[in-house]
Amino acid sequence: MALPSQTERQHDGPRTTYHQTSRGGNGPNWKGLGGALVLVAAAVGGIVWLTSGGGSPSSARGGPENADTPQIAQHDATPAGGTKVPAAGGGERPVSPGVTRTPTPSPTPSPSPSPMTDPIAKGPGDVQGAVPSKDPVREQPRPIVPEPATLTPGATETGKPLPADATGGGTAPKGAGETTTTPPDPQGAAPVTPLPSSDSTRDVRDALAEGRRKMSAGDPVGARTSFSRVLTSGRASSADEADARASLARINEDLFFSTTVTPGDPMTDTYVVKSGDRYGAIVRDLQLLVDWRLLERLNKTPPERLKIGQKLKVVRGPFHAVVDKSEYRVDVFWGPPRDESSWVFVASYRVGLGANDYTPVGRFRVRANGKHVDPSWTDPRNGQRFAGGDPKNPIGNRWIAIEGEGEAAKYKGFGLHGTIEPESIGKQMSLGCVRLASGDIEVVYELLTEGVSQVVIRP
Template sequence: MSLPSQSRSFGSRSSRKRRRRKGPPAAVFIVPLVLLGLVGLWWIMGGGTGASNEIDPTALNEHRAETTGSLAAITNDLQRDATQTPERPGIEAPRETTQSRAEAETDRQTQAPDLNERSQTPIISDPVAQNNTSSNASPSDGWAEQGTSFEEPSEDPFEPAAQVADMLEQATGHLNRGELVSARAVLNDALRSSQATESDRRRIREDLTTINQELFFGSSVYPGDALSEMYEIQSGDSLARITKNQSLTVDWRLVQRVNRISNPSRIRVGQKIKLVRGPIHAVVTKRDYRIDLYAGPPDDESQWTFLCSYPVGLGEDNSTPIGEFVVRSNSKLINPVWRNPRTGEHFAADDPENPIGERWIGIEGVGNSAVHEGYGIHGTIDPGSIGTDASMGCIRMNDNAVEVIYEMLVEQVSRVIVKP
């Protein structure tokens, strides 16, 4: 290692002639110079006791690990972990709690949302009107908790047809330019393409889910996005009032979730929040135990925009009926009570053993499916039943997922289509 002291020249000769003086013998000067040279050589060879300029390999590895971990965390934030936990099927629709329907409606509009909802299997009789008791739980900040695509990457090689490949290339170009709205539109068309295989659609749903984590469930508004807009809080506003006055056709709790608002009663005048627009509909594919969510007009499926997917559990012995349904009036319940119609066993609100969890969304058949009554979408206390046929006919979901479904679907507007 080169040291500042080594830039000096020791023992240089002068070009002048010097008068010889009498003095000590030459050895007196030579010996110290030799010793000084040896000390300098020893220092250069690394024998110095000063701090080393080399990087500690252990510290370097720790730094690299920290950096890698941070990058992984960022990637995970963009990828929603939507694994949902199922619960065991309930048999009878939940009953009313101690509140009246009017009080329940007031709760829906004024209290902070409880993000869990209960589900049950097909109901033998229509449930008695229940109160929508809201909890003080704040919505999850993570879309993963909200449930993005739950599907695992396919092991099959991804080789889309030429037309689909061209659309995917277009979408990639839009993404590289930061044009999320355009990328979503192209991928949505690719998802509906008759040329797309099941493997293609699986990958496309995953890409769309990732985009919607930011575009729909994120708090930012992007130019050209017809599903969201920015709003400035006015005097006298509440999230429920804003949702109604702006005709958003979603539950106000979804606005709370998207904006990461922990306490909806503490919004302030002048505050800007993101609004998201429905209506939103659900399509259940029985063979895949999957529910897909779309935004769009109820009567024109060709205009629907894919948002996300969740895993579901279905009825034992193929008892979940195929057909078209609509969310039934006064059927969306938070923390309902429930009675098992087969055994008569009663489960109170907040009972951890309640099979239908914390959310219940009643659905009723329409058209040729009008014969199907008493069914619903609900939560579960049996996560292992998701992806299986275990309920009495209802559609059960993991609690985190059913919370989001509850906030997205609207009574008498949102359609629920069940396919083979």
């Protein structure tokens, strides 16, 4: 099935070295002829010995195939028939006792459009996936602290997340004319700043005040829960939502997106690497309900550098996404799929939407087998096909298919994906899907789980 996604785009001898020997002399020298013959015989014997392999430099090193050239192993992939097979070299290799793993060579990608899925996917979807990304570990994009004034449709967008204030103090971002104040440093024992009046209900105001008190008391886990109630209540003013979201972004920079494991945090735990471990196996054995790449991201350790005894930060899902069309924003939450009131905020990212308000609203779920890395895509308007990994592919490097529930079940072929048009973020330019900047969609992809994660799209 062709999927809606993006706006239409225009596309457009070996060198031989000759060795020359020099000859010289003034005629025969019979006196030294005998000595010369002895030297010639010795030289010929040496050449024979070398050519027989006795002194070959390559044989001493084991040959060029053992040279110290770094390679990144290819992870599990699914061939066209849909049966999982390990990639060359066994994919993500398990940890061996006392040995730092060396990545195995990755095979040359096949030009065939056959579906290739990541380790969690079980088969092809509407968009054909490719092998997992082999990019090195890099700094994850920092979630935004969105403010209504900066997310107005038609505003200039860079496609990059807005940085959150990571200092933990000072003044939070200003939006729509209001000023909000972040909690003081708990070490200073300063009083909590009184909250200004707003249109929020009393319980929302109490949750904000409680969050500030817990931050002042050095309880970021409790503060995150309190501030999250502001966002899930549906009864907060835009100013109070912005205040809570700004505080949550700062809290989660350390609580979630760092290598730190905070005692009492129900989302995270510590795992000690043992012999034979790899990220994918850890995720499956612990039933974490996240993509294995999330562990790689948070621990800043490539798979081939895992060591026995190393302590890893692990994260337990499930996570869910709430798209606010009016604000061009997606919020990611953690919690039970059907208990939205108890969800806990994780991050916010900017999004682009369908032209002419074509992005549907309603409740969706990430479709089983619907997540793909480097997907191929066919433009439904003209039939033009883009291969996975093609830099001109309008849907970028990630695809998350969603299926509607209830009244939204009539909507088919929609999803969340990347983009090669960062200027479209914050605007209505897609064919109906929700698009994110490349770095942002990678994080959302790692958080959402097939068949479990909810995606709520609001007007």
